Amino acid sequence: MSDQMNSRNDSDNEEEKFEDATETPKVGTTLDLEDALEQTCIAMKLFLNNKFAEAKARFEPWAHCSMYHGLGYSTIMYLQAVMTFDMTDIETAIETVKAAVSVCNKKRKKTSMAQSFTRALSKTNYDEYTEEECHAELCYAECLLERALLTFIQDENLISFVKGGLKIRACYLSYKECAKMLKYRNWKDQKMKMHFESGVHMGLGAFNLMISLLPTKVLKLLEFVGFSGNKLLGLEELEAGAALTTSLRGPLCTLILLGYHTLITYVLGTADGDIGVSERVLAPCIKDFPKSALFLFFKGRIEEIKGNIDSAIIKLDESIESQTEWRQFHHLCYWELMWCYCFKRDYLMAMKYAERLCNENRWSRATYMYQKAAFLLMCPDTTPDTKDHLRYLFTEVPNLKQRIAGKSIPIEKFAVKKSARYLAQNERLTLPALELIYVWHGFAVLAKHPALLEPFMNIVESELNIIVENKDKYENYADDYCLALLLKGVILKHMGKLFQAEQCFREIWQNEKQLKVDQYLVPYSIMELAIAEIDEEKYDDAKKLLDTARFKYKGYSLETRLHFRIRAANLMIKQRLGRGREDDLDSEEVVAEPTTPTKSQTDSPLKTEVNGVTEKLDLTSL
DSSP states (O other), rough: OOHHHHHHHHHHHHHHHHHHSSSSOBBBBBOOHHHHHHHHHHHHHHHHHHHHHHHHHHHHGGTTHHHHHHHHHHHHHHHHHHHHHHHHHHHHHHHHHHHHHHHHHHSSOOOHHHHHHHHSSSSSGGGGGHHHHHHHHHHHHHHHHHHHHHHHHHHSSSHHHHHHHHHHHHHHHHHHHHHHHHHHSOOOHHHHHHHHHHHHHHHHHHHHHHHHTOOOHHHHHHTTTTTTOOHHHHHHHHHHHHHOOOSSSHHHHHHHHHHIIIIHHTSOOOOOOOHHHHHHHHHHHHHOOTTTHHHHHHHHHHHTTTHHHHHHHHHHHHHHOOOOOOOHHHHHHHHHHHHHHHHHHHHHHHHHHHHHHHOOOOSSHHHHHHHHHHHHHHHSOOOOOHHHHHHHHHGGGGGOOEEETTOOOOOOOOOHHHHHHHHTTSSSOOHHHEEEEHHHHHHHTTTOOOHHHHHHHHHHHHHHHHHTTTTTTTEEEEEHHHHHHHHHHEEEEHOOOOHHHHHHHHHHHHHHOOOSOOTHHHHHHHHHHHHHHHHHHHHHHHHHHHHHHSSOOSSSSSSSHHHHHHHHHHHHHHHHHOOOOOOOEEEEEOOOOOOOOHHHHHOTEEEETTTTTEOOOOOGGG
């Protein structure tokens, strides 16, 4: 610990020397683009070195007149809002972003009506744009994206959703314009170009990646406001931006890539993130910012995914110890530490971190409470006091259910149903911790280390025997049996025993009519069967199964999450067949061209028709 403290002090001294080398201009003096970029780079380094208050203090005095200071200040307020989900923070962030949009808009190139008409008929001469006007367009696009995302979480009604979509479209069009500036403008200052280029890569990459992963029914609504995305293009753009390591937005491109490959693909996809790419882009950032809480967190997450659980715990603990200013970052680590100990079957330690999250984090206390109860229930030799505590925990879960921005959280609905089930069936649940591991795609992590995975197979086999022996006693026998069978099938699949795994998934499908409460088991088992078919390169069969899981079943637990995974599986099929770029690009363009809404789309934005099936879009499930 003393070595860590000495290292941290050395790092702090280096930062102090760095800050002293460049004084902050006094408010009221002229701040040109070069000065603004230099100050923003300093603030970014402070932020990545865990000096969050100092970074914010550098941005705030100039936020009213400097586009980069306004963007930086609004970004910090935006991050604070999305980490807390506190409505006061969200409203403050919205006002801050609005002010930043106004500053950027004043510095954008002004175009008259006649000039707009002329531009539509002839090619734009981007050499007429000053460097400040180019960067203003880029900052404007970034601010609009933040504003749109805040709109989505501020209110639940359709009008807000469409407003957010329209803001995203305006933002996307600005990024397209910036891409043309980068390509066609004659840049004299290469440093200015580098900072601009990293921003273009980040914007186009994040856009294409984010939109390409959405479920089809959500994509249909986005097509209503006029655009689509391309996953492979998004990843290529972000990697190009991350390669510009000395640019302002290079580290941000790295963070988005790390978030996608190590988190998003596991929660919303098929756990096919590229760990090799993650390690490559993280290496220079760890070298430049060895004590950064964020980069240490991702280092720990990578070790976790590789199955090196003990190494992951060490890195996550280092991330926690690296700073105390923003405790929200600690919660990211608590979440991963909870799973690390769960993977080690140390349920008491996993319960400890679930309890800390429940006490400190406001995202979903009902989920944390249920996880705490699920881990405690997996502990052997429960005493009467433990049983009383379990009864209290499961009873408390429904009382903690909340609505964020007017929307119920699907995982909370799942936790409430399971808690009611525990109380209704003589205080018993089937393998609740393993079910949570499955829901959060944890078996894909366990598969990297057979010594971690095999004990879970023994647990499932033992539970299956108990369920069969008590067939006449269990009120929801079919549900309990099929849940254990789903877990067995998933473990067999990750062991490479595809035939046995497929038999488990098909048996669940055959027992569909016997299920009373856990209807989600059937579409999820069909999706798992499709993934197994993909692994065997039976792509036509896999596609049919994915369509069955998507169109035949409605109204089950965690439905939207399954739709995300189905979308990711379909993209996997396209990529393996060599059709990964589902949205072909115009040879003259750098980004995917937005599509124009048809009359039917504008007349009925709430319904989509796919393969002859008309779907009503349920925005509350997003």
